[in-house]
Amino acid sequence: MPDLPTARPRIAALPAYSRAAGAGSVRWRASSNESTVPPSPAVVQAVARVGAQAHLYPTLAGDDLVEAIATRLGTSPDQVVVGGGSLAVLQLALTAYTGPGTEVVHAWRSYEAYPILIGIADAQPVPVPLDGEFRHDVEAMLAAVTERTSAVLVCDPNNPTGTTLPPQRLGELVAGVPSNVLVLLDQAYCEFDEQDPLDVAALVAEHPNVVVFRTFSKAYGLAGLRAGYAVGSAEVVAPVRNSAPPFGLSAAAEAAALAAWADAAHTAEIVATVTASREAFRGGLAERGLHTPDARGNFVWLPVGERATELERLCVRHGVSVRAFAGEGVRVTVGDPDAEAAVLAAVEDLLG
Template structure:
C-alpha cells in the first residue's frame, strides 16, 4: 500500500522546529568485526535478576487487564524508602515521561524552561512539544552546569529549571552547597527539578542530594528512573518526588495507564533486590574508574564523570571518531561537533574502549584529521 503525505492536513506549525530524538545506535554495521559492544545508550549491560524475572513471569497471565493507574504498591514502597508523603510520588513511562509531565504542568506558550547545554537531548524537544521556549545555558569550561549563567537567564517568563545531576552526556556533577546557594537565589515560584537518572553511580561525597533539597526547598522536585542502575530500560518506569501541589498537577498531564503492570511489578521486585543490584552498580563504577584512569594516563582529557558513561570532547572530529570506534567494535553516541559519550559495558568492554580510543590517536597523528581534536581533547 502507498503511504500518504500530510498534504492539506493541519498539524501544529511549531512541530516543524522540533528535531527527531536520536536514540543510541542499535544495529551493528562494522565490517569484519565479530563482536560489537553497544555502548551508545547508557544501558545497564546486565540482564534482570532472576527474582525480577520470576516476579514478571508470575503475572504474564493477567496482561489482558489494565494496570492499576495509581501504582499503589510501588508508590508505597518508594514513599517508605525516602520517607515522603505518598501523595508526593508520581510515576511515568520512564523518567523522560516524568520530566515531560513536569514541563507540561508548569510551562506553556510564552513560558521559558532553563537547562544546561549540552545536557539530556530530550529536554529541548519536550519543552518545544509543550509549546514553551527552551533556554539553553552553556556548560562551563569543565563541562558542568554554570549556575551563575542560569541565574542571569531567569526572567519573569521562567517557569521551570532542569538540573541534570550527574549531567548526561558529560557526566559532571553539582555540589550540594553550591546548589543550595543557587536555590536560595531562585524565585520561589519557579520549579526546580533535580534529574537524578544516574544517581546510583554517583560517588561524589559532596554531591547535590535531590531528596535533601526537596525537603528543604518547597519548589524542588526530583526525577528518578528504573532504567539505568536497575536495568529496566525496556519496561519504562520512572517517578518524580515533588511538592504535593505540583504532584497533583503532574497526574493531570500524565499518560493514563502509562506504567504497565509488568513495569510496576519489576520495579517493586528490583527495590526488594536493591542490595544485589548494588553489587552490579559497584562493578560498573569500578570499570568506569578504570577506563577513565587508563585514558587519562594516555593523555586524554576526560572530564569528571559520575554516571555509567564518559565524555570525550572531540569537537569537529567527533563524527569521524565515531566511525573509527565502530570499526573497532564499539557503538557509541556521537554529538557531532561536540564529543562522544561512551557507556560502560559488560566484561571485556573496558579493555576494548581503551584500545579503540588509542586507535583514534594513531589515526589522528597519521592523517591529520584529529588536529582540532588533539587541541580540544588531549592534554599535550
C-alpha cells in the same frame, strides 16, 4: 495527492533524537547507557507472573510502586508520581507548568531530549553553556532566569558529560531560583555518584518548588520496561499527576520496578560494576593522552571536539557503538571491559 492534516509548526520543527552509528550491527553497545548487568532474577519472575494476567489493567497510577517509593524516601504517597520512565514524568511536569509564552532554562550540552520535551510543551528552551569543567554554570543559569521563566531544568549527574555540582553549589542553584519557578532536578544517574546521596524528602520540604526525577532504567537494569518517578511537595506534584493518563505505568513495569526496588543487593552489584569499570576506563584513556572530566554516571565523556564523528566511526570499526555529539565529544557507556577495550583501541587509532 489530497491535502493532509498538518502538525503544529512547533512540533514539525522539533529536533530528532539522535541514533548511534552501527548500533544494530556491532558486537558491543556502549551508546545508550544501558546496564551491562541483566536485571535481578526477582524481576524476571515478577514479569512472568504479571504476564499471565495481561488481560487485566494495572493499578490506576502505579499505586503499589508509589507506596514503596514513599516509604523508603520518607515522603507521603501524594508526593510521588510514577510513569513510563523518568522522561515521561518530566514531560508531565512540563505539560503542567510550562507552555506558550514561558521559558525553560537548562544547561547545554545536556540531555538531548530536553529541547524536544520543552518544544512539545510549547515553551521556549533557554540553553546555558556548561562551564570550563563541563558542569552546570550556576551563576549563568541564575542570570538566565527572567519573568518569563516557568522552570529551571538541572541534570545532575549531567548527561552526556557525567559531571555533578558539589552539594554546596547545587544548593546555591536551587536557593537562587525564585520560589514561583519550578526546579526540575533530573537525577537519572544518581546511584552511580559516590558522593553522599541527596536527602530528597529534606530538599523538597525546604524548597517546595523542587521536583526530583529518578529512573529504574539505569542502576536497576530496567531500560526495556520503562519505569521512573518524581518526588516533590504534594501541592506541586498534584497537577503533574493530574496531567497523566490513567494506567500510565504498565503492570509489567510496576511489578519489575517493585522487585528491583526490593533487591538492594542486585542494585549494588550493578553500581559496583559501573564504578570499577568507569575508573579503569578513564585510567586507560589518560594513559593514551585523553583526559576526561570527572564522571559520576554509568558513562564517560570523551571531549574530542571536531573529531567526535571520526572517533565514532573508528569505534564501529572496532565493533562497538558509542554516542557522538558532532563537534563536541563522545559518550561511552561503561560496565563491559571488552567494549571499553574496543573503544581504547579506537582512541589509539584516533590519536596515532
